[in-house]
Amino acid sequence: MRASLRRAERARTLRGLGLALPLILFTFVFFLLPIAGMLVKSVQNGPMPDILPQTSALLQPWRATEPRTLPDEAVFAAFAEELRTAARNRTLPELASRLNFENAGYRSLLMATARRLPETPAGSWRDTLVGLNPQWGEVAIWAALGRASPRLTEGYLLAALDHRRDDNDNVQPIDPSRAVYVAALTRTLEISAIVTFLCLVLAYPLAYRLATLPESTANLLMILVLLPFWTSLLVRTASWLVILQREGPLNEALQWLGVIGQPLDLVFNRPGVLIAMTHVLLPFMVLPIYSVMKGIPPNYMRAATSLGAPFFTAFRRVYLPLSLPGVTAGCLLVFILSIGYYITPLLIGGPNDQMVSALIAFLTLQTLNWGLAAALGAVLLVITVALYLVYTRVVGTDGMKLG
Amino acid sequence: MNDAFVTFEKVRKTYDGRTLVVSDLDLVIARGEFLTMLGPSGSGKTTCLMMLAGFERPTAGRITLGGRPIDGVPPHKRDIGVVFQNYALFPHMTVVENVAFPLSVRKLSAAAADRKARAALGMVHLQHLADRRPSQLSGGQQQRVALARALVFEPVLILMDEPLGALDKQLREAMQYEIKHLHERLGVTIVYVTHDQSEALTMSDRVAVFNEGRIQQLSTPKELYERPQNAFVAGFIGENNRVDGTLKRLAGGDCEVETAAGPLRCEAIGDRSPGARKLISIRPERVRIVADGAAYANVMPARVEEVIYHGDHLRLRLSTMKVDDFIAKVPNAESGHSFAAGQELRIGFNTADCLALDAPG
Structure with a gap:
């Protein structure tokens, strides 16, 4: 009997699994795998251990020496040998690109040296290389090679946080004039927080009104809320560009009404980004709050007033706590979505409004520094997950309702 | 049963401006009385209750409470306890917090509110469940909590809107007696709305039978059953x-x-x-x-x-x-x-x- 029960149950379990399978596969292949890939990429060092295996191995003990002096002749000899092999195998450009991330002049140094490298050293290999380019006599290039030699590196993650290892491999903040990533990260978080706040301020009263209106009117208004979803993000952003510009309808209307004397600067700056992003993300705040409010029976507010609470007290002590799960879900949704925003700040923002995603796109598409792009993504992921954990710790997962 | 405590004077209510939900209602409720508004759904009885509680405004006419007109008094200042259909207990508060709610909005100290709330729970034999959530209680227990919450601030008048509608038959009968005994012990005025005739007959001092926005008959349960005044009442009460x-x-x-x-x-x-x-x-x-x-x-x-x-x-x-x-x-x-x-x-x-x-x- 137990076996037949198991058989019967198994068919049902399989059927259930079959329905969910496309989603599970999709999530795995197009969500979890790329994230894992990104995390791996953010700590993967590059091709040097494969292209210069011996040099890489020899540089390891050297990196432990303190204070740093030039490596000994064996390292120079191995390097010269492997450099020639790499040039012959056409793997050198790959290595040169990797080293160029350490210092922008290292690509040409490596390529030129390989071109002019003699078959046999004139004296020691050290003197020969220094003779070709005096940079080979400095610790800096060897420290850079040393950093590129292990298979894994924390260099990209450090760079994503505006830090680097100096020639003695000590972690140092980079020159403030070249620091961009931490500023971009904090700017991203700041913009996301402000947008989330603005959405909440606009969405809460709206959702309350929608939830208390008769069904037919509420449905009509809900269509207005959802209407932006039926337009492409790019079109919406472009229309904001038109509306907000100096000679745009908004400025003209305000001037005509006499509210302002001079047109306001609303594009290519922070207010423009905030306005456009708030508009685009508003439905994501309205929907969860509305659906939670819809589930609050109107009798609760009536009960609270009949028990002696004025409207505001009744609202604060009964309605607000009951609607919080929707607020929680909406805030989390909007915040996470805005952290990844790219097009809107790119089109409407100025140079000081670019968010991390824009930098990631730049690193991925222009400089091809995928390691750093992945590291920035990883930092963003960690921040998001940390915020989510803090959030669920504070409100509890059952205190959040998406619909 | 002689002084008028609540009066409805020529009260009318319409929602759409065409049909009257309540038409020219006159009703006098005495202090300490248990009056039931009985009628089929849509007969205007709940609308009357909601107008008394202050959630609806009469389109015309006047309602007085204790001799004073209450049309301009907002619901939270009327000092009327309401027991709702489906109880309306606040799910995010414990039982005792629910019962203490009317006291705490009246600025009673937390300790005093808690003490009084627990005493009120004792009155409905639920002091042992004070720290549970409403969702952990059975329907009958939730009903008793709602009762305690409506009684705890000693309102002058208690309104009940089909409070036993969601309970099964046996529990409903037990609760009928419990509410009746509470009424006898506390001497408060209760206005009770139901569509269940047996509830109306067993609990009330007087029953007002509603149909189509009018009171068809207002009399004691016995008279209502023995001498119905018209065919509707005779048909609605009993076989x-x-x-x-x-x-x-x-x-x-x-x-x-x-x-x-x-x-x-x-x-x-x-x-x-x-x-x-x-x-x-x-x-x-x-x-x-x-x-x-x-x-x-x-x-x-x-x-x-x-x-x-x-x-x-x-x-x-x-x-x-x-x-x-x-x-x-x-x-x-x-x-x-x-x-x-x-x-x-x-x-x-x-x-x-x-x-x-x-x-x-």
Whole structure:
């Protein structure tokens, strides 16, 4: 009997699994795998251990020496040998690109040296290389090679946080004039927080009104809320560009009404980004709050007033706590979505409004520094997950309702 | 029961400007009274309650509480406790926090509020569940919490909107007694809305039967059942057999009504002019099976169509007086009864149990 029960149950379990399978596969292949890939990429060092295996191995003990002096002749000899092999195998450009991330002049140094490298050293290999380019006599290039030699590196993650290892491999903040990533990260978080706040301020009263209106009117208004979803993000952003510009309808209307004397600067700056992003993300705040409010029976507010609470007290002590799960879900949704925003700040923002995603796109598409792009993504992921954990710790997962 | 505590004066309510949900309602409720508004759904009883609580405004007319008009008083200042359908306990608060809510919004100290709330829970025998959440309680327990919450701030008036509607039959009966005893002990005025006639009859001092926005009859439960004033009340409260007829003549306090099966001696209610169209109402339990043909003002031949066994009584469906769904309730008091379909017999009923009401329409 137990076996037949198991058989019967198994068919049902399989059927259930079959329905969910496309989603599970999709999530795995197009969500979890790329994230894992990104995390791996953010700590993967590059091709040097494969292209210069011996040099890489020899540089390891050297990196432990303190204070740093030039490596000994064996390292120079191995390097010269492997450099020639790499040039012959056409793997050198790959290595040169990797080293160029350490210092922008290292690509040409490596390529030129390989071109002019003699078959046999004139004296020691050290003197020969220094003779070709005096940079080979400095610790800096060897420290850079040393950093590129292990298979894994924390260099990209450090760079994503505006830090680097100096020639003695000590972690140092980079020159403030070249620091961009931490500023971009904090700017991203700041913009996301402000947008989330603005959405909440606009969405809460709206959702309350929608939830208390008769069904037919509420449905009509809900269509207005959802209407932006039926337009492409790019079109919406472009229309904001038109509306907000100096000679745009908004400025003209305000001037005509006499509210302002001079047109306001609303594009290519922070207010423009905030306005456009708030508009685009508003439905994501309205929907969860509305659906939670819809589930609050109107009798609760009536009960609270009949028990002696004025409207505001009744609202604060009964309605607000009951609607919080929707607020929680909406805030989390909007915040996470805005952290990844790219097009809107790119089109409407100025140079000081670019968010991390824009930098990631730049690193991925222009400089091809995928390691750093992945590291920035990883930092963003960690921040998001940390915020989510803090959030669920504070409100509890059952205190959040998406619909 | 003599001083007017709540009055409705010519109160009207319309939502759409065309149909009146409540039309020209006059009602006086005495201090300490248990008054039930009884009626089918859509009869205006809940609207009356909501106007009294302050959630709806009368379109016209005036409501007074304790001698003062309350139209301009917002709900939270009326000092009226309301027990809602489905209880409306706040799910994010514990039981004792729920009960303490009206006290804490009245700025009572937390300790005093907690003490009073627990005392109120004791009154409904729930002090041991004070720190649970409402969702962990059964329906009957939630109902008692809602009751305690409406009572704890000692309101002058308590309104109950179908409070027992969601409970099963047995629990509902137990709660009826509990509410009635609380009313007797505390002496508060209670206005109770229900569509359940047995609830109305067992609990109330007086019952107002609503239909189509009007009070059809306002009287004690006994009078409501024994002497309904019109066909709607007779039909809505309890079962009745109906026979059409025309009033022929008055005879003393009684009257004679001509029916399709001959004249019946009835008690005339309403129109007493000869020729008036009448609807005769006879309660099934007042119909007797006549053995010797004596002692009844009306005796009619009847044929048993169906016998339904109910344990404590039998229901006989009879053909008589040109109708075939005349019901007689026979107590199963002695085991000697034996009825069978097709059996011919004679039924009798007295003048006082045979009410000649005005025919509707």
